[in-house]
Structure formats: C-alpha cells, structure tokens
C-alpha cells in the first residue's frame with residue numbers, strides 16, 4: 001500500500017538519455033503539414049518546391065525565441081528560389097499550455113509572422129526525424145523527384161549575435177542551390193529537449 | 200621612413216597591449232543578489248549565458264537569473280515560505296541542502312515539480328547560523344541540472360552568530376563563493392557526461408577576480424563540482440582560520456594553511472588581509488597535484504570521461520586584488536565561537552553500516568549492492584533515535600556522502616577519533632569517504648516524522664547519485680491524528696475568484712498534500728501540508744475548470760474535489 005502511494009507523488013516526463021539524431025541522406029516521402037497562420041491551411045503538395053527547410057522551434061523555449069526574426073528573413077529571402085522555409089512546433093501541447101494552437105496563432109498574429117508555422121499535433125513529423133530539441137533544422141532537397149535530408153543541425157552558430165554567426169543552414173541551402181554539396185552537412189544543435197508523448 | 204615609424208610603434212604597441220589584456224583578462228566575480236524576506240519566489244528558467252569568451256552562448260538554467268540563483272537569508276525560529284515555479288522544459292525538484300525540515304518540504308526526488316507548476320513548501324527554520332544551499336534533486340537528472348547552473352546559497356542567521364564580532368556584510372567583507380568547473384563542446388555547450396570540467400567558474404564567472412578589502416574578511420566557500428575535490432590554500436602559503444563548516448560555527452576557530460573541500464561541503468574561513476598593500480594580488484589556489492590515489496580530480500588524464508586540464512595540478516581558483524578597506528573593519532578573531540555538545544558513539548542505540556559497492560568498469564557505484572529505486576524504502580528510522588552510521592569504502596575511488604534531514608558528528612575515521620580532520624570538527628551533512636577507508640558519524644533523527652515521505656542519503660557526485668548511489672529512509676512514529684470525514688468536505692466559494700476555502704475540516708493538520716490540476720491534467724500547484732486558514736490563493740489561475748486533489752495525513756488516501764475559476 002505504502003509503495004503504491006509513494007509513487008503517486010512521482011511524475012516523470014522523461015528519461016535522461018537522448019541522442020543526437022542522424023537523418024542525413026534519408027529519403028523522405030512528402031507529408032502534409034497543418035499551418036496555424038490561417039484557418040485550414042496545410043502544405044501537402046510539395047511539387048512546386050525544390051527545397052524545404054524545416055526549422056523546429058516553439059513558443060516557450062528561450063533558444064528558439066532567438067530565431068524567429070532570422071527565420072522570417074530566411075523565408076522571404078528564399079521565396080524566389082522555390083525554397084520553402086517552415087517553422088515546425090514539435091512540443092507536446094498537453095504538457096505545455098504555451099504550445100497550444102491558440103497560443104501559436106496568437107504569436108503569429110502579434111509578431112506579424114508570415115512564414116508558415118506548423119503544429120505537429122501528434123508529434124509524428126518530429127518523431128520521424130527524431131528531433132532532439134528546439135531549435136533544430138532539417139533541410140530537404142529534391143533530386144530527380146525524390147526528397148532527401150541534405151542538412152541537419154543548428155540554424156547558425158550564434159544565438160544572441162546574428163551578425164557574428166556563421167549561417168550554417170543558409171550556406172547549405174546556397175550550396176545545394178548552386179549545384180554543390182554542402183561543406184557542412186551536419187552541425188551540433190542544442191536547446192530545449194523535445195519530450196515525446198508515450199502512446 | 201621617419202614618418203611611418205611612430206604609427207608602426209603605435210600599431211605594435213596596440214597589438215602587444217591587446218594581447219596582454221586578452222591573456223590576463225579577469226572578470227570581477229558575480230556576487231548573487233541577497234534577499235532577506237519571509238517568503239521567496241524562485242522562478243526556474245532555461246536560459247543562455249556567454250560562458251565561453253567568443254562564439255555561441257551556452258545553454259544554462261537560471262533561477263531569477265542566468266546561472267545560479269539569489270542568496271536567500273533565513274532566520275532561525277522564523278517561518279519561511281518558498282514558491283518555486285518551474286518554467287523549464289523539463290521537470291525538476293529543489294532540495295534545501297542541510298536544512299532540518301519535514302520530508303515533504305525537503306525537495307528530494309519525490310517532490311517533482313512538473314513544467315509550468317508551482318511548488319510551495321514552507322517550514323520553521325531551526326538550523327544553526329551557517330552556509331547552506333539549494334539545488335535540484337530529480338533522480339537521474341541531478342548532474343545535468345546542476346551542471347547547467349541550477350542552485351543557490353542559503354544563509355541562516357541566529358542570535359549566537361550575530362552576537363559575535365565577525366565580518367558579515369554581504370559582498371563587502373563577507374563573500375559567498377561557489378567553486379565549480381565546466382568542460383565545453385565545440386559549439387560551446389556544457390559537456391554533461393564527463394566527471395570533470397576544464398575551466399573554473401566561481402559564482403558562474405570565468406577567469407574570476409575578486410576585489411577584496413584590506414582587512415579581516417570572511418569567505419564562505421561551497422564545492423559544487425561534479426566530482427572534483429579542492430585542496431584549498433593561498434599562493435603565499437599563508438595561514439587562515441576556519442570558523443564554520445556544513446552545520447555552522449565550530450566551537451573554536453582552527454588555523455590551517457590548507458583545507459580539503461569535497462563536493463557538497465561548505466567551509467567558512469577568515470583571512471587577514473590588513474597588512475597587504477592596496478593593489479597587490481593573491482591567489483586562492485587548489486593544490487590538487489600529487490594527491491593520494493582515489494582523490495577525485497587526481498587522475499592523470501587531461502581528456503576523456505575522467506580527464507581534465509585541471510587534473511593532478513595546482514591551479515588558480517580565484518584571483519584576489521586587495522582594495523580599500525571598508526569604513527568599519529572587523530578586527531580580531533573570537534577565541535570561542537560556540538559551545539556545542541556533540542553526539543557520541545556510546546549514545547547511539549542503532550548501528551548501521553553502509554558499504555560502497557559496484558564501480559567496476561561499466562558498473563555504476565551503489566550502496567550495499569542496491570541501486571536507488573524510488574519505491575523502495577531502505578531504512579525505517581524511529582523518531583528521536585540516535586544512530587551511528589559507518590560508511591565503508593573498499594572500492595577504487597573516493598566519494599562525498601550526504602544525508603538529508605540531519606546534521607551529524609563525525610566520530611571516527613578508520614576506527615580512530617584522532618583521524619577526524621580539524622576542518623570537519625563541527626556539525627556536518629557531507630563527509631568525504633576516501634578510497635580504502637571507513638568513517639563513522641552519529642546523529643539524532645528528531646522533530647519530523649512522516650511514514651510516507653522519505654529522506655535521501657547518497658553520494659553527492661552528480662553521476663554517482665544519478666547512477667543509483669543513493670538510498671532513502673523514512674522517520675516513523677505512531678500517528679494519533681484522526682482521519683478526514685470526507686463526505687462533508689466542500690470548496691467555497693465555487694466558482695471562485697481569488698481565495699478558495701476548504702469547509703468541513705476539523706483539524707487542518709489532517710491535510711497532507713493538496714495538488715491542483717487544470718482540465719487537461721497539467722499540474723498547476725503543489726502544496727505540501729498547506730496552511731488553509733487564509734484559503735488557497737487561486738487568483739493567478741486562468742478561468743476554467745480545475746481539480747483539487749487532497750491527500751489525507753493519516754491514511755494517505757486521495758480525495759478529489761472540483762471547482763471553477765471565474
């Protein structure tokens with residue numbers, strides 16, 4: 001009896017260990033993404049794009065917060081190149097009230113964000129890429145109608161000072177766009193751990 | 200030619216100057232803000248700090264800040280209320296290290312604070328004046344959360360210490376120092392898996408210097424390394440005076456020129472700088488070279504899981520610069536500090552022996568061959584018993600042993616009282632257990648019993664503790680409290696705007712724990728043994744439906760009541 005009762009006080013949301021994912025080179029079948037920027041928008045037809053950058057971020061993580069302006073600029077900068085930049089929220093909205101669809105919509109409206117902000121409601125997209133934390137980037141590139149992960153890791157290497165940062169993700173995009181292989185296809189990222197809801 | 204020479208010289212000079220500046224660049228050590236109140240709000244955040252001089256910021260955990268929290272003053276005999284809100288992405292706990300308090304307020308691995316919720320423990324301070332601290336204690340996550348900077352100082356004041364003529368002007372002649380080191384990854388992040396850091400941080404400041412007045416000063420020093428011990432001394436080999444350790448003032452000051460400070464231990468020392476020249480410098484050093492085998496940090500490796508640039512070397516901990524004296528310097532050291540009577544081995548009615556086990560390659564260290572399990576109570580201690588604990592270490596490495604709830608007296612090392620160090624004479628809550636040695640302490644488990652909630656005992660090395668080198672005990676007594684008459688309990692007013700009252704309680708002591716959940720099951724508030732006379736403040740909750748779970752003190756059964764927040 002005592003032992004059963006003891007456990008009621010214990011509520012863990014995670015185990016300790018996680019590993020940096022390694023998705024590089026993996027082929028991806030296009031999937032649909034639910035965008036919160038407006039009612040009933042989704043990105044499901046990828047045929048118009050040559051590259052898709054998935055930047056996994058969220059509302060509450062202080063490291064992710066540093067990147068919204070940079071993401072929006074990257075979205076605008078790459079629009080003419082058939083390259084889509086998408087912000088994806090991998091967080092469990094049951095765990096964090098701050099990560100609900102309503103709060104995401106509020107953020108988009110308040111901060112005039114036009115890049116698509118995707119709620120990964122069942123965490124399936126994030127789980128399939130084994131996203132370890134926010135912020136974390138995955139760049140998908142189309143090669144002969146097939147999509148592959150061609151860059152994975154940090155957005156850049158300076159959270160507080162964008163002007164001093166080496167833009168890892170943008171460099172990889174630029175190199176692929178001009179027909180080269182990325183010099184740095186994978187970098188170390190870090191931030192707020194993503195906890196996957198157990199089903 | 201003539202004209203270019205001066206500019207060349209200037210260029211060269213500038214180059215040399217900038218180089219020398221960047222080489223000897225010290226940062227003034229950060230002294231955490233001090234707060235003196237009866238109620239404290241601690242807000243724990245994921246954040247970042249520039250810990251590596253160039254490049255990316257480092258992910259840290261801050262408590263009301265970006266690394267390490269505020270210094271909280273507690274007064275003996277007074278109540279203190281803590282409101283700990285977890286804004287982290289992960290769960291955590293906050294343990295009040297060294298405090299004697301009810302187990303349910305202790306902040307051990309069972310008092311998990313889920314993200315987004317507030318834990319509100321309170322207690323009557325009955326510790327002696329001294330230097331204590333708070334830190335996370337979530338099982339298997341303790342090392343990571345401490346390494347990210349989560350913790351803070353507690354300073355307890357009492358009438359005995361206040362009556363003595365000692366330096367105690369915080370940040371002026373009385374300085375708190377937390378010593379720790381970190382190793383950084385290529386992207387400037389704290390390496391969480393290794394035993395040792397490469398770069399010292401004092402109060403989270405890298406390359407630290409402290410401008411210190413030309414007079415008698417007090418340093419309160421805490422070791423929050425992952426594993427490393429420090430054999431502390433000054434670069435001129437001067438004597439200094441130990442006045443207190445873990446549990447407060449010693450009976451008499453001890454003069455030494457070296458003191459070993461192991462993980463979790465505290466020491467308060469007086470250093471006489473009155474004869475120094477203003478502007479002169481002095482180093483607080485760790486004389487860690489050539490320590491006995493098994494001394495944590497004595498390993499020869501400079502890289503790898505047990506490697507560090509600081510291993511087996513003498514290194515600079517803190518650069519001291521002598522500054523102007525304060526207006527009223529304290530002069531002279533009292534010859535008598537306290538008059539404590541300590542427990543003796545013959546007073547103990549219960550003897551326990553704890554062996555260090557495991558630790559072979561690939562096997563974590565354990566205590567008595569059993570790894571920590573949240574639902575296993577290792578010992579039942581009877582309230583008011585005096586017990587003698589003997590720790591035996593026949594393994595390959597030293598450890599820092601810590602026990603919650605009590606302050607103990609170290610009575611012998613390797614069977615002899617004469618082996619107990621001069622720096623560990625007072626009340627202690629951490630004891631160093633070197634390789635191939637044993638140590639005995641005596642303590643009394645008084646005041647707080649709780650058949651449900653355990654206290655911990657464990658190695659304070661982050662990875663050892665997380666790896667299962669921990670056990671737990673409950674302090675039992677027969678309880679005469681009545682059971683709740685549940686059927687008549689109601690919440691009023693309902694719907695509620697600010698204060699929620701529990702109607703129908705005969706005795707508020709019947710309530711062991713209250714937790715409040717929102718409609719989706721997120722924990723909002725965790726209130727151990729709440730004081731219900733003024734109601735529960737729910738004014739900050741968003742409108743909606745809530746569930747209040749009340750745990751009965753006597754039966755520990757849970758009762759559920761619903762309410763609506765307007």
Ligand SMILES: [Cu+2]
Nearest residue numbers: 598658660663
């Ligand atoms: Cu240990």
